[in-house]
Amino acid sequence: MVKPRPSHISSLPLEVLEKIIEDINGLDDRQVLVDFSLSSKLFLRLCRAHLFRNVKLFLEPGPREAQGHPSSVQFIAFLASDPDVASQIRSLHIVSSDSNHPHSSEGHRTAVIEHLFTITSKLSHLCNLVIQFTFFTNWSMIDSRLKNVINGLYSASTLRYLELNYLELTTTQLLSLLRIPEVTLIGVSSIEPVGSEEVLHHQGSQTTQSAVHNLKIVMRRPNMARFLANIVRDSSKSLKRLEWLSSPYHEMEKTQLECIILRDLPELLSITICIPLDESGIGDLVTLFGSAKGGTNLCRLESIHVVCDYKRLPDRRSIDDWNWRGVDSMLIDDIYESLRTMKVSVKRVIYPKHRQPSNEIYRNMLRELLDIFREKLFMTLNKGVRIEGA
Numbered sequence: 001m002v003k004p005r006p007s008h009i010s011s012l013p014l015e016v017l018e019k020i021i022e023d024i025n026g027l028d029d030r031q032v033l034v035d036f037s038l039s040s041k042l043f044l045r046l047c048r049a050h051l052f053r054n055v056k057l058f059l060e061p062g063p064r065e066a067q068g069h070p071s072s073v074q075f076i077a078f079l080a081s082d083p084d085v086a087s088q089i090r091s092l093h094i095v096s097s098d099s100n101h102p103h104s105s106e107g108h109r110t111a112v113i114e115h116l117f118t119i120t121s122k123l124s125h126l127c128n129l130v131i132q133f134t135f136f137t138n139w140s141m142i143d144s145r146l147k148n149v150i151n152g153l154y155s156a157s158t159l160r161y162l163e164l165n166y167l168e169l170t171t172t173q174l175l176s177l178l179r180i181p182e183v184t185l186i187g188v189s190s191i192e193p194v195g196s197e198e199v200l201h202h203q204g205s206q207t208t209q210s211a212v213h214n215l216k217i218v219m220r221r222p223n224m225a226r227f228l229a230n231i232v233r234d235s236s237k238s239l240k241r242l243e244w245l246s247s248p249y250h251e252m253e254k255t256q257l258e259c260i261i262l263r264d265l266p267e268l269l270s271i272t273i274c275i276p277l278d279e280s281g282i283g284d285l286v287t288l289f290g291s292a293k294g295g296t297n298l299c300r301l302e303s304i305h306v307v308c309d310y311k312r313l314p315d316r317r318s319i320d321d322w323n324w325r326g327v328d329s330m331l332i333d334d335i336y337e338s339l340r341t342m343k344v345s346v347k348r349v350i351y352p353k354h355r356q357p358s359n360e361i362y363r364n365m366l367r368e369l370l371d372i373f374r375e376k377l378f379m380t381l382n383k384g385v386r387i388e389g390a
Helices: 014-025 030-037 041-051 063-067 072-081 106-120 144-153 171-179 197-204 222-234 279-290 316-320 324-331 359-376 378-382
Strands: 054-058 091-095 128-132 161-165 182-186 214-218 241-245 270-276 303-309 341-346 386-389
Touching: 054 072, 072 106, 091 144, 106 144, 128 144, 171 222, 182 222, 214 222, 270 279, 279 303, 279 324, 324 359, 324 378, 341 359, 359 378, 359 386
Parallel strands: 054 091, 091 128, 128 161, 161 182, 182 214, 214 241, 241 270, 270 303, 303 341, 341 386
Antiparallel strands: none
16 A cells, blocks of 8 residues: 655644544554554554554463564553553453463563553553453462452443453452443452351442443352342442343353342343243242332333253143243233333353354254243233243
8 A cells, every 4th residue: 555645644634634544444454554653653643542442462472472473561561661552542351361371481471460560550541341361260370469450450440341251359349340330240259258248248338339230240150149249239229231140151050040139129121131941940030020029119121031041941741830820920010011022042051162052953942942931921922021032
């Protein structure tokens, strides 16, 4: 491509230059943007806002480094060295494969942590943050310095969206997330001894006002439900959408739906929950939907999404014996007058590749599931609630 000469660039109005940069950015070709950024100091400044708006950092060395690409340490060091670059970052995605990466030396880890610490204070416009550890991360083996840096990152006052994957938090740290409008917690666990959460919840709930309106929770294991329910309870006055799901790495796990009390969530418009498709799972739906009663206001729920966890349908006679009538009776109650849609779907479990079911199998499972829900919840259908696949 032909690069514009600086003499021509300087004569263009700033608005025209910004429009050119926006159009180039829309081409989804970062190399073109890089070429323009090198054509003049003015273009460098304007292009930075697009080149560094969304940044992904890898904490361990990757295969691209062996091919001559800049190392993760070099990239993080560059971001740390220039406050004008770091201040352009709006979305930051930090990825760690595991705590004992075979190619990650002590010197590499120390350099990464030091540079990350430097960057933290320069992220003045950070809106979206994703911190991604893995299911196999042993949190007790994570460098304490890195933990402190991570805690500093998700404490940024400018955050509008936060996603944490497989971290361990105290209840105080969990409740500190109430200031963020949209929060996703995947595999997040309690770092505290079992039984200590309720005391800390009582202390934290006196001082924190919730701004959370979208909350997604994917549990690592069911024993974390009561710990994670703390943030649901303390976001009750602001929460509009809740997802409460089981781990994609395990089959037929309960999600302790008794931790969710609908009458305590007066602003909730949409809820997504996961149940094992068995007698206990349908019983849990009765408990959940019954928890809307006893409050001072009608339930505002407009949409319910039930994710069913199963590999194959049980015997039809067994299905007929489940408490479908209890679910149906709850949903036609006047307290659910705002309910318009019930969606059902099949949970997708992460299997080894050779065992992964095909999309066609999942489509067939969903058709079977829809037939059952529409047959068993006929009073809900007659009320005008749509039952559809998701």
